[in-house]
Amino acid sequence: MTETLLIRGAKLDGGGAADLVVQDGVISESGISLSRAGATVIDADGLIALPGLVDLHTHLREPGYEASETVLSGSRAAAAGGYTAVFAMPNTSPVADTAGVVEQELALGEAAGFVTVQPIGAVTVGQKGERLAELGAMADSRARVRVFSDDGFCVWDPLIMRRALEYVKAFDGVIAQHAQDPRLTEGAQMNEGAVSAELGLAGWPAVAEESIIARDVLLAEHVGSRLHVCHLSTAGSVEIIRWAKRRGVNVTAEVTPHHLLLTDELARGYDAHFKVNPPLRREEDVRAVREGLADGTIDIVATDHAPHPAEAKACEWQAAANGMVGLESAVHVVQLAMVDTGMLTWSDVARVMSRTPARIGRLAGHGTPLTAGEPASLTLYDPAASRTFSKADLHGRSVNSPYLGRELPGEVRWTLRDGIATVADGRLLDAPGARA
């Protein structure tokens, strides 16, 4: 039996304040002025209780690139950011394209213990885009894979994309597409537009994303399957998804925190921390993805947490790797871009950062209501706090955050996963439940 907790006065999903009793991994009671003899009391006055955050798009780098991140270090970063589950992208070495590799990933996550690590399987063998990976075997494995993606690479061949969409219907799976036409983005360094022209850097045009999304929503409609669009970044992409949803296509879409906040103007400083794929776009694109998230066209926020060693960023722009770490900053950036601007409520945040990602990924036990009988996987968040984001806020192996030195609102005070604290009183624990 584990410690019994009495959480006093948390605003559930940002609404009315209530007390929660947490016992044996579940919320055993919810109400006003509860008491429980022997319970450890957490004073949550002023704190918002959110269902534990769920990231549908995390790169954990293990096996194969452990210098950048491991399942354990990435799990710790996730817990620090208020997450209780992450979906791990398959671009490891070996690629997670077999039942054996996804089961290994699952076991590493269980051993780390900080968050649920749900493997994503590759769509094609080796993410090479040539033939389908063993999707059924991964779905039937102990890892119960439901999300498949070649993220980093677009499933470009329309026939392979069609076959993948058809195949995953048998087990209610979804194809998460990294929408990037490879031919239109050869050598691309940043968003194609006025800034790239001025800087003389090869551009990554919006049409390279939008043309693939347009094709894929039509393919998903044609075969009656489920499509998820990763890290949508342009105003045109929002329009296409809006059109597809009106038409009844079974499509969901994600946006990253950085595409909600940062623009291609940042490339002017040649600081490679702002180099990412898809690239940072224009001010009008930022406005469009914010509006898309606010009106439900975009379903979720996902981090695309992409750790890279220092040498991959401390170099000239053209030689630098694409990607940013994002697990520890995500909810704070969402507060800054969406909540503090009045575009989302905290209840919306619970939806776009926990409930809907869990539902898209068919992940049980996460994104559940904060009511009696449900798993005690939740985050207690202080929206009134603020700090200068620094390397001390990062707990993974890499520090390639675009927010270092920037003022970010909010603080994760507690993260509980199945009733076990991973963050307590604002401090990431050395091991889950390891409180003095």
Ligand SMILES: [Zn+2]
């Ligand atoms: Zn991607």
